[in-house]
């Protein structure tokens with residue numbers, strides 16, 4: 001993936017290795033990416049009736065804020081967010097033997113949608129790479145071709161976003177990530193390192209770097225993306241998110257703004273802690289010891 005590699009090593013980007021918690025399968029991982037939380041029992045019970053995601057999440061918040069969202073790819077997203085996209089085209093992942101049509105069904109929309117200026121968020125979920133894993137494993141000769149195809153798609157999107165920015169001054173954010181990894185045999189669901197480690201790359205002209213600025217990918221949690229997207233889009237952080245704002249994404253902002261973003265994340269996390277940990281009491285720390293001098297004065 002020469003273009004992606006260039007962006008990771010020298011471009012205006014921040015790269016991470018994001019850890020996905022098991023089960024490393026698509027639906028719970030999309031939930032983790034968008035809610036910042038790890039699915040609990042309540043979620044399982046609710047989902048017996050409808051797969052729609054009822055827990056607070058970035059997509060629902062974005063819709064409430066009037067953002068126009070478009071989705072193409074794995075239909076799991078359409079099931080989780082049935083009324084959220086102004087336009088969508090879901091692809092079934094049922095035919096694992098197909099690794100061409102599933103992706104062409106996403107890519108065929110690209111040229112048109114990238115020219116349109118009527119959306120705020122575009123989500124694409126490609127299935128082909130996962131399907132190749134299931135068919136013939138991570139060392140398959142098909143993998144190279146598929147990664148090259150994905151690299152060209154990333155270049156097309158990035159180039160289009162950059163040319164759009166020349167007219168519209170505010171920077172875009174391009175996020176490249178996987179929902180889960182792939183084991184030595186090409187499957188997933190369990191907790192091996194290959195299954196839980198996923199790439200997460202944030203690309204934006206706001207992350208401009210000077211030559212020689214080496215940025216090593218940090219290990220983070222998959223659940224950190226929700227808080228980061230919420231802050232980036234000016235939305236409330238989903239209430240059950242356990243994630244931390246990915247700090248490199250705000251490093252270039254004025255210090256006052258950085259502090260405000262960190263404060264928003266801290267307030268949300270402490271609220272979550274207060275509601276879920278019975279022993280948590282605000283201000284339950286022992287009172288600070290009095291200064292000896294003041295005791296003397298009072299005495």
Ligand SMILES: [Zn+2]
Pocket residue numbers: 130131134188
């Ligand atoms: Zn799969």
